[in-house]
Each structure stands twice: as structure tokens, then as C-alpha cells.
Amino acid sequence: NAGVMQNPRHLVRRRGQEARLRCSPMKGHSHVYWYRQLPEEGLKFMVYLQKENIIDESGMPKERFSAEFPKEGPSILRIQQVVRGDSAAYFCASSQGGVLAIQYFGAGTRLSVL
Amino acid sequence: EDKVVQSPLSLVVHEGDTVTLNCSYEVTNFRSLLWYKQEKKAPTFLFMLTSSGIEKKSGRLSSILDKKELSSILNITATQTGDSAIYLCAVAGTTSGTYKYIFGTGTRLKVLA
Numbered sequence: 001n002a003g004v005m006q007n008p009r010h011l012v013r014r015r016g017q018e019a020r021l022r023c024s025p026m027k028g029h030s031h032v033y034w035y036r037q038l039p040e041e042g043l044k045f046m047v048y049l050q051k052e053n054i055i056d057e058s059g060m061p062k063e064r065f066s067a068e069f070p071k072e073g074p075s076i077l078r079i080q081q082v083v084r085g086d087s088a089a090y091f092c093a094s095s096q097g098g099v100l101a102i103q104y105f106g107a108g109t110r111l112s113v114l
Numbered sequence: 115e116d117k118v119v120q121s122p123l124s125l126v127v128h129e130g131d132t133v134t135l136n137c138s139y140e141v142t143n144f145r146s147l148l149w150y151k152q153e154k155k156a157p158t159f160l161f162m163l164t165s166s167g168i169e170k171k172s173g174r175l176s177s178i179l180d181k182k183e184l185s186s187i188l189n190i191t192a193t194q195t196g197d198s199a200i201y202l203c204a205v206a207g208t209t210s211g212t213y214k215y216i217f218g219t220g221t222r223l224k225v226l227a
Contacts, residue, residue, distance in 0.1 A: 003156075004156070033214075033215075035217075040219070041219055042118075042120075042202060042217040042218050042219040042220055043157070043202065043204075043215075043217040044217070045214050045215065045216070045217075048212065048214060055212050056212045056214060059214075091156070091157070099145050099146075099206070099208065099213055100145065100146055100162070100164065100206075102148065102159055102162055103148075103159075103215060104159060105150075105156040105157045105158075106156055107155045107156045108155070108156065
């Protein structure tokens with residue numbers, strides 16, 4: 001499967017726990033983007049990464065949220081000490097980079113915080 | 115502040131109808147406008163429109179970019195129940211050397227048999 005792979009598809013956490021969301025980009029893509037989608041809302045940009053670099057994290061909350069895209073392995077979005085308001089669908093997209101590159105999306109991880 | 119506004123928010127039609135979805139934008143250093151279809155999974159890419167490609171067509175779907183009016187429309191003719199989905203418009207702009215997509219909230223289309 002050459003598409004963008006996200007796992008897990010569903011994640012349930014209790015308040016205060018940590019959530020780790022993984023994203024493997026499409027083959028040949030070195031640019032990864034994370035978005036959050038709340039019910040009845042559009043996709044909200046969180047962070048843009050290239051291998052080993054955070055390019056733009058302007059959409060990511062300063063506290064509790066972090067993202068990485070190591071040289072080897074998937075990109076990880078990490079949410080520490082989750083709260084109920086973190087419940088949402090988190091989508092990852094990848095592209096080849098460049099101004100006119102198309103972003104292709106994974107199926108998302110649906111995070112539920114109890 | 116950059117923004118993308120889609121209308122209508124939701125739409126219910128019958129099979130065979132033609133629908134027009136709208137997207138208007140105010141985005142710094144516009145580069146492209148993209149349409150995605152989102153069912154209960156990943157948004158799937160439909161079209162990209164740029165200054166050099168303002169009209170695209172694929173089967174029953176077509177889209178036009180109006181750079182003067184800062185807007186785009188997505189047309190679907192002879193709708194089918196399989197067209198039921200959320201249609202997302204995203205506009206790519208550049209700020210401080212990087213570019214990002216700004217998404218609208220989407221239009222929820224339901225096609226009845």
C-alpha cells in the first residue's frame with residue numbers, strides 16, 4: 001500500500017494519559033503535515049515537518065503537544081496529559097514538497113478522551 | 115487573517131440533480147486552490163486550480179477558479195448517492211517562505227435515491 005498510513009485508527013485515553021499518533025508518509029514523500037478536525041469543522045493545520053526538521057508549528061498548541069519526523073521511522077504527534085478537549089480526528093498528509101505539491105491524506109486517528 | 119469560506123454548509127438533493135458548491139478565500143500570497151472529497155475516511159484529492167490552470171474537469175465533476183473574485187465553484191452533474199460526502203476546499207498560500215493549506219469547513223452533500 002503506497003498511501004499515507006496512520007495508526008492507530010482509533011485511540012481511547014483517560015484524562016492525564018499520553019497519546020501517540022503515528023504517520024508513515026507516501027513513498028517518496030519527505031514532507032508531513034498534521035491537521036485536527038473537530039465535528040462539523042474543517043481541517044485545522046497544526047504542524048509541518050520535513051525529515052528531522054519542524055518547518056512550521058504555528059497551529060500547534062504550545063503546551064502538551066509535540067511532533068517529530070525522525071530520519072528513520074514514522075512521524076509522531078504526541079499529546080501529553082490529554083484533556084477531553086483533545087478529542088478529535090487527527091489527520092496526517094504528505095507531499096513531495098514544493099509550492100504546488102498536492103497533499104495526500106491518511107485515514108486519520110480518532111482520539112477519544114474519557 | 116487568512117480564511118476560506120464554503121457555502122452552503124449542507125445540501126440535500128435527489129439523484130440526477132446538479133449541484134454547485136462555492137468556496138471563497140482571503141489568503142496571503144495565493145498559490146493554488148484544491149478540492150477534496152471526504153467520506154468516512156481520508157480526504158481524497160479531486161482538483162488543483164492555479165493561475166495557469168483555472169478550469170478542471172473529470173467525469174461529472176468540474177471546477178473553475180475565479181482569481182478576480184477570489185472564489186471557486188465545484189459542479190457535480192447527474193449526482194449519484196455515491197457523491198454523498200463532505201467536500202472540502204483548501205487554499206495554499208505562502209508566508210515567511212513556507213506554504214500551508216487553509217481549509218474551509220466543508221459542504222456536506224447528501225444525495226437521496
